[in-house]
Amino acid sequence: MRSISAENLAALPARKLVLADLLWIEVRDRSTGDRVVEGQWSGVGQRGMQVINPRTGGVETRTFYGTYTLTEISDIPLVHNITVQTVTVKMSQINARVEELLRQYDAQQAPVQIFRTLFDPETMQQVAPAMPRFLGFVDKIEIKTPAENEDGGVNLTCKSHTQEMTRFNTDTRSHESQQLRLPGDAFFRDVAVVGDWEHFWGKVNGKLETSPGIKAATKG
Structure with a gap:
């Protein structure tokens, strides 16, 4: 069973809530190695939204951008174990910012956080801070450039952070x-x-x- 905030629990019986997915990714500048953070969401426009930081549990306000760039996120298994989970994120291939993030910057093994938030349909304000649903890294990037009359897109295959437990330490005891x-x-x-x-x-x-x-x- 997953616990949710009191605000979300009180709003759910109305059955008129609007769902939105949020993606937070930390790519690297290829020249300097500096971290470049970016927030994308499944809606439209630039919005400052509250999220629960999955690492600290604290509430933060982050900026997310959206022009239907975040098109689909596969089902996220909600499990209470340390198995490595795989999630696929589909993004628009024709969006200039998406192209910049994945081509100009280095997104391989980039840290990824996925959230889900609920909006009140009358005010379009968040009911409560967005809940974290996934914490991991970009494992594979597939950019599909379509032929005429075909669909293109960007697929990010992400692995959960528990994959770090499967890595071997190459250092020796010396x-x-x-x-x-x-x-x-x-x-x-x-x-x-x-x-x-x-x-x-x-x-x-x-x-x-x-x-x-x-x-x-x-x-x-």
């Missing part, structure tokens, strides 16, 4: 690496040579035996 994490920490100072140390136990001497698990731990 003294040099530990100094980058915590300068002055000597815990791994002898990790490269400790396997060659010889210890005397009574009349027997030799290298200290280590299990395969310990050997693997010193490598990754």
